[in-house]
Every structure is written in C-alpha cells, then in structure tokens.
Amino acid sequence: MTTxxxxxxxxxxxxxxxxxxxxxxxxxxxxxxxxxSEPMKEVHGMEGLQKKGQWWEENFEVHGTKVSDPMVxxxxxxxxxxxxxxxxxxGQRSQMNExxxxxxxxxxIWREQFFYDKGEE
Numbered sequence: 001m002t003t004x005x006x007x008x009x010x011x012x013x014x015x016x017x018x019x020x021x022x023x024x025x026x027x028x029x030x031x032x033x034x035x036x037s038e039p040m041k042e043v044h045g046m047e048g049l050q051k052k053g054q055w056w057e058e059n060f061e062v063h064g065t066k067v068s069d070p071m072v073x074x075x076x077x078x079x080x081x082x083x084x085x086x087x088x089x090x091g092q093r094s095q096m097n098e099x100x101x102x103x104x105x106x107x108x109i110w111r112e113q114f115f116y117d118k119g120e121e
Contacts, residue, residue, distance in 0.1 A: 001026075003075050019053070030110055031045060032044050065082065068081075101113050101115070
C-alpha cells in the first residue's frame with residue numbers, strides 16, 4: 001500500500017471505531033508508539049500496542065470523536081483527533097485535540113507519535 005492508501009484506510013477505521021482492524025491490517029509488527037507522557041510514553045511491538053489499548057479502555061470512556069482527513073508527505077502522514085472522554089478513575093470529563101504523526105515503511109505503519117496539550121503550563 002502507498003502512504004496515502006494507508007493514511008486513508010486508518011482514518012476510515014478510526015471514524016468507524018475499528019482500531020483493532022487497523023492494528024491487524026495497517027501496522028508493522030515492529031511498531032513504535034510514542035505519547036507525550038507516562039504511563040505509556042513509549043511502547044514497542046504489537047504486544048506493547050495492545051497493552052496501551054487495554055490501558056486506554058480501562059481508564060477512559062469515550063463519548064465522541066472526530067477524525068480529520070490525513071495530510072500526506074512522502075512516507076509520513078498526520079491526522080488530527082478530537083475526543084470527548086471521561087477519565088474513569090476521577091470521573092472528570094474533558095475534550096481534547098491531538099495530532100498523530102505516522103511513518104510508513106514497506107506499506108505498514110511502523111512509527112506513530114502523538115502531540116497534545118498535557119494540561120501543564
């Protein structure tokens with residue numbers, strides 16, 4: 001798949017809450033996923049990605065999402081995500097925006113990194 005095809009398919013899966021399908025079809029087994037903070041700041045491989053997803057599900061209830069069209073440049077693409085969530089342990093509801101930047105190698109996503117406001121000044 002080309003980078004644009006991967007990007008378009010990832011957006012389609014995310015818009016339809018089919019992230020697991022995206023992981024199976026679009027991600028390299030050697031994926032590196034980077035967040036801005038702990039507890040899942042950097043994970044490697046599909047096992048790490050699955051643990052990250054499990055942590056997210058255990059800690060956040062998602063009320064709504066919006067996913068932008070991808071912006072593609074060579075073997076990279078970026079997507080903006082908007083989320084309305086409740087942090088389960090605290091009960092605090094909030095909305096956030098983040099940018100996901102993805103790198104494609106051999107037709108698969110092998111690196112993703114997310115940028116967002118951590119609420120710190």
